[in-house]
Amino acid sequence: MPGALPIADPAPSDGLLPATAAIGALERTLSVYVHVPFCRVRCGYCDFNTYTSTELRGVGRSDYADEAVREIIDAARILDVSGIPERAVSTVFFGGGTPTLLPSSDLARMTAAVRDTFGLTTAAEITTEANPDSVDAGYLVCLREAGFTRVSFGMQSAVPHVLATLERTHDPERVALVVEWARAAGLDVSLDLIYGTPGESLDDWRRSLEHAIAQRPDHLSAYSLIVEDGTKLARQITRGEVARPDEDLQADMYELADALLGAAGYEWYEVSNWARDPTHRSLHNLAYWWGQDWWGVGPGAHSHVGGVRWWNVKHPAAYAERVRGGVSPAAGRETLGAETREVERVLLLTRIRDGIPVSTLPVAGRRAVAGLIADELVDAKAALSGSVELTLKGRLLADAVVRRLLADD
The missing domain is CATH 3.80.30.20 (tm_1862 like domain)
Structure with a gap:
């Protein structure tokens, strides 16, 4: 981590x-x-x-x-x-x-x-x-x-x-x-x-x-x-x-x-x-x-359950002291808001071969798909079937693709 x-x-x-x-x-x-x-x-x-x-x-x-x-x-x-x-x-x-x-x-x-x-x-x-x-x-x-x-x-x-x-x-x-x-x-x-x-x-x-x-x-x-x-x-x-x-x-x-x-x-x-x-x-x-739940065990490990994310103290000595004392080793946490969870969902699913359903994108993101196809960043055939899937060029520019999918009107 x-x-x-x-x-x-x-x-x-x-x-x-x-x-x-x-x-x-x-x-x-x-x-x-x-x-x-x-x-x-x-x-x-x-x-x-x-x-x-x-x-x-x-x-x-x-x-x-x-x-x-x-x-x-x-x-x-x-x-x-x-x-x-x-x-x-x-x-x-x-x-x-x-x-x-x-x-x-x-x-x-x-x-x-x-x-x-x-x-x-x-x-x-x-x-x-x-x-x-x-x-x-x-x-x-x-x-x-x-x-x-x-x-x-x-x-x-x-x-x-x-x-x-x-x-x-x-x-x-x-x-x-x-x-x-x-x-x-x-x-x-x-x-x-x-x-x-x-x-x-x-x-x-x-x-x-x-x-x-x-x-x-x-x-x-x-x-x-x-x-x-x-x-x-x-x-x-x-x-x-x-x-x-x-x-x-x-x-x-x-x-x-x-x-x-x-x-x-x-x-x-x-x-x-x-x-x-x-x-x-x-x-x-x-x-x-896919944004599932995971529990991270150990110094500095990160966890995520149902939109709550936390992380443990970093040094093994501090970690050992807490778990031996029956105290949670978590050092800090955040509850992700709807906007943050949506940004992370688009960011992560876009990087996967199976892509992200066009129908689940915000309106501005759906409008951006045509331009991404024209720029050869998104596969045209997959988009017609309802999925945003990256081309090889799109994989090299994945962060730029995500920014366009998340851009405001």
Whole structure:
């Protein structure tokens, strides 16, 4: 989860939600995100809420699963007391940080807590992120035995000098090995890639794509590098030590990714995500994009239930103190107004391949569709069928499309 937290109202110490959060709950799915904030090293481009061993101020990784389990159990109580109807969890996602720095038994215990406390749907998707150098074959077998269905490896690049700039520590040749181990364990595989790293050429990016495709993963994500304020990379760019990412080159890289992945049989289903077929789309991410409910466990984790959004205290020490003391770890929250929820709905659904129904757009948005078609940003055939779906050009300019759909008359 991103390191910066919004400015909003304080969260109540008991964590209880307003009555409005229960409205329509049975029409929404429930997911759980578990944030594991530990990393061996801090990558220069990353602004997520992560900590190396020297930054933990006496907090032990060995205690983390106990603390997360406490929050999981308390989450069910809070939802119940707040009048939120009971629902089994559809997806569980462990992110970070590097969740697989914890023993597999810890991930299994936290997963079991979700299962025992909430229940899991029959086809629940359970995923963990992992670095290629943070797991071995036995670890992945343990994950599968604990009920995990997917693993998402942070490959990022297959080119050593690009990995060095990103300060990633794994050997690119290890990717093939961990994918093979995951397959043997019975896990679906996703690979995460980053493009536009300073010094990365189009040929470098082609090499990474071809290496990723050669592993035949079920799912791939490709994200353009964004330079976040306050990161080591941002400081390096300010000092002139490395070049700022070239937006035109990043656009070329995105087009190359779409071409190579499409030729290999992958279909885009969200601007930055491709799957071998619809059954391998990330259901957890789709829950975010569809505006469903999710509870975020862990330091800095964000949650959303029925238009109420909140986030936990960031540092693991503060988080541990609160959950051990029976106090909600939430640091702040906001109740989203109708206008904000509509803006987010349009923003998120527009980025998905299935698009957004024209009939659900505001009047000005419906009027904008014709111009978006003329500018080749929206698919004309889909629009005639009643859906705003982005073209390849539209995906490159998705934010501009959203602004036009939301523009006032």
